[in-house]
Amino acid sequence: MPKQAARASSGRYVSRLTGGALAVIMAGGRGERLGPLTANRCKPAAPFGGKFRIIDFVLSNCVNSGIRQVMVLTQYKAQSLIQHVQRGWGYLRGEFGEFVDVIPAQQQRGDHWYLGTADSVYQNLEAILSHHPKYVLVLAGDHIYKMDYGPMIAYHVEKGADITVGVVEVPRATAAGAFGVLTATEWHRVTKFSEKPADPDPMPGRPESALASMGIYVFNTRLLEQLLVADAANPASKHDFGRNIIPDAIANLQVFAYPFQDVKTRAQNYWRDVGTIDAYYEANLELVHVAPELNIYDAEWPIWTYQLQQPPAKFVLEDGERVGTAINSMVAGGAIVSGARIRESLLFSNVRVNERSTVYRSVILPGVTIGRNCQLRGAIIDEGCEVPDGTSIGFDAAQDRERFFVTERGVVLVTAGMLRPAAA
Numbered sequence: 001m002p003k004q005a006a007r008a009s010s011g012r013y014v015s016r017l018t019g020g021a022l023a024v025i026m027a028g029g030r031g032e033r034l035g036p037l038t039a040n041r042c043k044p045a046a047p048f049g050g051k052f053r054i055i056d057f058v059l060s061n062c063v064n065s066g067i068r069q070v071m072v073l074t075q076y077k078a079q080s081l082i083q084h085v086q087r088g089w090g091y092l093r094g095e096f097g098e099f100v101d102v103i104p105a106q107q108q109r110g111d112h113w114y115l116g117t118a119d120s121v122y123q124n125l126e127a128i129l130s131h132h133p134k135y136v137l138v139l140a141g142d143h144i145y146k147m148d149y150g151p152m153i154a155y156h157v158e159k160g161a162d163i164t165v166g167v168v169e170v171p172r173a174t175a176a177g178a179f180g181v182l183t184a185t186e187w188h189r190v191t192k193f194s195e196k197p198a199d200p201d202p203m204p205g206r207p208e209s210a211l212a213s214m215g216i217y218v219f220n221t222r223l224l225e226q227l228l229v230a231d232a233a234n235p236a237s238k239h240d241f242g243r244n245i246i247p248d249a250i251a252n253l254q255v256f257a258y259p260f261q262d263v264k265t266r267a268q269n270y271w272r273d274v275g276t277i278d279a280y281y282e283a284n285l286e287l288v289h290v291a292p293e294l295n296i297y298d299a300e301w302p303i304w305t306y307q308l309q310q311p312p313a314k315f316v317l318e319d320g321e322r323v324g325t326a327i328n329s330m331v332a333g334g335a336i337v338s339g340a341r342i343r344e345s346l347l348f349s350n351v352r353v354n355e356r357s358t359v360y361r362s363v364i365l366p367g368v369t370i371g372r373n374c375q376l377r378g379a380i381i382d383e384g385c386e387v388p389d390g391t392s393i394g395f396d397a398a399q400d401r402e403r404f405f406v407t408e409r410g411v412v413l414v415t416a417g418m419l420r421p422a423a424a
Contacts, residue, residue: 014150018066021153022133024124025058026117026215027141028075028105033276036405036415037382042074044141045081046280047365047383049287049296049303050332050348053084054274055141056305059100062139064301065149068098069131072141073120075105075113088306103127109232116240122228129225136224138241140215144283144294145260145271146301147216152258156218162253163223165190165246166216168260168271169209175200179273180213180242182257190255195242211257214271217241223253270294281380281411284346284363288330310334310349322355332366340370354389362394382415 031043038046044055055072062070072085085102092098103124105113114120121128121138128136135153147166156164167182175181181200183192192201193213200210219227227245231237237244249255260269270293274280286292296303310333315324322339329342332349339355348366353359357374362381370376370387377394381387393400393412400406405413 014154015066017135017153017157018150019068020134021067021137021149021218022069022071022128022131022135023062023067023137023139023149024121024128025055025062025070025072025139025141026120027055027072027081028078028114028120029142030076031142031275034280035277036413036418037277037280037380038077039415040077041080042076042078043275045078045084046274047348048144048274048280048284050330050346051307052296052303052305053081054144055081055085056088056303057144057146058139058141059085059089060301060303061145061147061149062137063092063304065147067137067149068092069133070100071124071127072100072102073105073114073124074102075120078102078104084306088304097131101127116238116243118228118231118237118241118245119239121224122232122239125225125228129221133221136219136221138217138219142275143215143271143273145214145269146294146298146303147260147269147271148301152216153218155258156256159188159256160254161218161256162220163246163249163255164218164258165193165255166214166260167211167257168214169203169206169268170212172200172202172208172210175210175212178275179210180215180246182211182213184211184257188257188259190246190250190257193242193247193250193255195240195247211259213242213246214260215242216258217246218258277380277405277407277413278409278411281363281407285344285361288328288344288346290328308334308349313337313347317355360394378410379412379414382413385414385416385419387414387419 027044029043031038046054048054082102089100108123177196180195182190183201184190203209272283274283313331313335315337317324317339324337326342329345331347334350335347337353340353340357342359345359345362347364350367351364352369354372357370360377362376362379364381365383367384368381371389373390375392379393400412404418
């Protein structure tokens with residue numbers, strides 16, 4: 001068969017697989033490690049990258065992969081997430097069986113809310129089965145990455161797998177206590193799964209590296225149903241994929257790891273767990289690099305989102321120290337930099353930075369107003385903050401800790417409540 005015909009055939013094969021798959025996105029986590037940043041929103045709803053929300057990356061992966069049946073399971077402080085998905089992801093054609101459905105926790109089975117990731121899917125089994133998918137793709141809704149799920153499902157089929165787990169290679173020190181870690185053979189057959197171990201198993205021949213779970217699983221639908229029903233009946237279970245479903249399946253089922261690598265070079269693809277304030281800060285600022293590892297300008301794999309219709313960003317004033325500039329930075333629509341200097345920073349939509357202020361290596365979320373003569377360094381300023389004139393953030397650690405949230409690495413998180421004057 002000619003190479004071009006082979007590629008076309010392979011493409012049709014993969015598209016048939018994705019067309020028969022349903023994605024379940026678990027978006028109900030509290031995101032507790034993000035501290036005040038998730039005080040009023042769930043982690044998947046947190047803004048990211050200037051104009052997106054974290055949930056947009058996994059939803060874009062689904063749509064770009066040809067998976068057009070998607071359920072988003074919510075629970076914790078989900079209102080802003082629900083609004084965002086309804087406004088930005090309602091364009092799929094229901095008459096063709098396409099949808100992105102937001103499903104709140106409803107106590108469908110029992111009088112409890114979701115007990116764990118597996119229970120969240122179990123409580124929505126009837127809705128999943130009503131669409132008769134051949135494969136169910138279970139996805140975490142709180143990671144930043146671009147991934148075509150088609151090759152992963154094809155890998156699942158070709159291996160004859162019962163369960164396939166997406167994995168990335170991470171330093172063992174990073175994996176310790178933070179990720180689910182897999183032990184696998186040379187042929188990627190999983191022999192062990194440990195949820196957030198203190199001492200992760202190393203990869204064969206790579207003593208400083210470990211295989212971390214991406215929180216992505218492919219299941220044959222009927223098997224998933226059987227596993228979840230059995231797990232729900234087990235009172236000793238935590239009802240969690242990482243703690244129970246995957247580890248218990250390894251002994252009797254074909255569980256395979258799918259390395260998230262470039263198909264041609266076998267290099268590790270970009271994937272970030274932005275579950276801490278430091279990780280969130282760093283992943284955002286990576287985007288202002290000259291050639292960031294995550295290319296959000298990729299026309300072949302666009303990141304879709306909902307956004308207000310806004311005018312372009314504007315930089316005004318050129319009078320002595322009052323010069324509106326942004327260097328090595330990203331500035332979203334609707335932002336106005338008026339006689340201020342922005343360096344190595346990321347400004348989201350509708351941000352206002354007033355004269356004689358400087359912003360350095362900071363992430364400024366939507367709707368923030370920064371007053372005159374302010375100095376900001378190494379900060380995250382949350383949505384809707386109004387930073388008073390003359391405010392200094394990121395220069396005096398002791399002073400910052402008195403008013404704001406400061407991470408171990410010195411990133412200063414500021415929310416609107418922290419800027420309000422204390423009651424008399």
